[in-house]
Amino acid sequence: MARAKAIAKVGLLSTREHNAPYVKVLTGLGFRVIELDGHCTSIPPSIKFCILRTSCVSHSTSDAAMAWARRSPATRVLAFCKGQGEVRAAGEAY
Numbered sequence: 001m002a003r004a005k006a007i008a009k010v011g012l013l014s015t016r017e018h019n020a021p022y023v024k025v026l027t028g029l030g031f032r033v034i035e036l037d038g039h040c041t042s043i044p045p046s047i048k049f050c051i052l053r054t055s056c057v058s059h060s061t062s063d064a065a066m067a068w069a070r071r072s073p074a075t076r077v078l079a080f081c082k083g084q085g086e087v088r089a090a091g092e093a094y
Helices: 020-028 059-071 084-093
Strands: 009-013 032-036 049-053 077-081
Touching (some): 009 020, 020 032, 020 084, 049 059, 059 077
Parallel strands (some): 009 032, 049 077
16 A cells, blocks of 8 residues: 655654654644754755744744744744644644
């Protein structure tokens, strides 16, 4: 049986040790998850949707994410989430 094709890539901005339940939720929705660290300073331009876990990232990471979204607001979506329910809702909305 063929593997299901991912809907899109999603960047997850969070510390890696907290990512497992959020990756599970997003892959269940059909996304290909790119795990970006909670201290990253740049987001690859190929990613068009990012989830920022507000409690698990540095100020420089949130600044970089907001700058990434401002550079191309028509094609990039940045969601601010706290828990699994908000992550699921953001993925479904996208």
